[in-house]
Amino acid sequence: MSNTTRIKNVKVRTVLVPLNNPHKTASGVITTSPLVLTDILFDNGITGHSITFTYNKIALKPTAQLIADFGQLIYDDILAPFNTFEKLSGRFRLLGTQGLVGMAISAIDMALWDGFARCQNSSLTSVLGGLEKPIQAYGAIGYDGPKESAIVAENWVRKGLTGVKAKIGYPTVREDVQVIREIRKAVGDNISIMVDYNQSLITTEAIQRSHILDSEGLTWIEEPVLAHDFSGHAMIAREIKTPIQCGENWWGILDMQQAIDKEASDFMMLDIMKIGGVTGWIKAASLASLKGIPISTHLWSEISSQLLCVTPTAHWLEYSDWWNPILKEPL
Ligand SMILES: [Mg+2]
Secondary structure, eight states, X not given: OOOOOBEEEEEEEEEEEXXXXXXXXXXXXXXXXXXXXXXXXXXXXXXXXXXEEOSSGGGHHHHHHHHHHHHHHSTTOBSOHHHHHHHHHHHTTTTOSSHHHHHHHHHHHHHHHHHHHHHTTSOHHHHXXXXXXXXXXXXXXXXXXXXXXXXXXXXXXXXXXXXXXXXXXXXXXXXXXXXXXXXXXXHOTTSEEEEEOTTOSOHHHHHHHHHHHGGGOOSEEEOOSOTXXXXXXXXXXXXXXXXXXXXXXXXXXXXXXXXXXXXXXXXXXXXXXXXXXXXXXXXXXXXXXXXXXXXXXXXXHHHHHHHHTTOTTBOXXXXXXXXXXGOSSOO
C-alpha cells in the first residue's frame, strides 16, 4: 500500500510560556520559554505538531517566519519525513543548515513525523519499529546555591526520578562541592547526581575543578567549556575520571561526528531541535551506537522519550516540565 497523504498547510503560532520557577544557569537566567508551535495539516484531516524553542525572544518571529515560508516549499508534497528532510536540507546547501534554518527544518521534520504516527494511530516509537519501555529520568536543578539546590533535588526524588542534575560554576570550586554535598545529603547514595557548567569555564580551570569533583561520585560533568571547543573537551575528558557529557548545542550530525572524531565527550546528549529533528536523531543514534556512546536527551521530554526507545545506547531522559502549560498530555 503506498502512502498518498499530502501536505496541505503549515501554520505557526508564537507563544511565551512563563516558567514556574525561573531557571538560573551559570550563563544567565531563563524566565520564559519563547516557543514556535508548528501545525502541519494533511489532506486526510490529520494534523502533526511540533515545538521549537528559540531561547531568546528576539529569535521568535524570524524563526516562525522561516517555518511558515518552508510551508510553501513543501505544499502538496507526499507525507514522507525523510524525503522532506533531504529536500529542505538540499535547498539550503549553500546557506548552511545551522542556526535558525536548522531549527526550522527540525520544526517541519518533527511535525511531519508526529503526523506520520497520527495517521497510523500509533506512537512514534511504534512507527519507527520500536517497543515502548521504561527509561531512567533525571530532573534539573538551577544555579540556586546549596540549600535551595538540595530542596529541589529532594522534590524530584519524591516524584520518582532516580537522578538529579545541578547547575554549577560558582565563583569557587569549594562552592561547587558544597552544592553537590548538600544534594547528596538530601537524596542519599542511590540517586545519580550530574552537574552542568553550561560552558562557563576555560580549559585549564575546568581540569583543575574537575580533578576536585572526581571524588564526588558524579555520573557526569556537562559542558565545562564552550560547546564547540571539541579539543578542549577532549583534553578535559582525557585528564579526569568523571565522564564528560556534551551535545545539547551541537548543530546536526556533522558537529556530532567532529566530537566523535576528537573524542570530545564520553557521553552525548541530543537536542532534537539542534540535531535535525527525528530524522537527524535517527542518524545521530546510529553514529553513537557504532562507538557505544551512551545517549541522553535535552528538553522535549515527550518526543525524546519516544526516541530513546529506538536508540540502541539509550542512557538518561532529561525530564522537563517547562512546557506543560501548553501540552494537552504532558509526560
Ligand atoms: Mg546542559
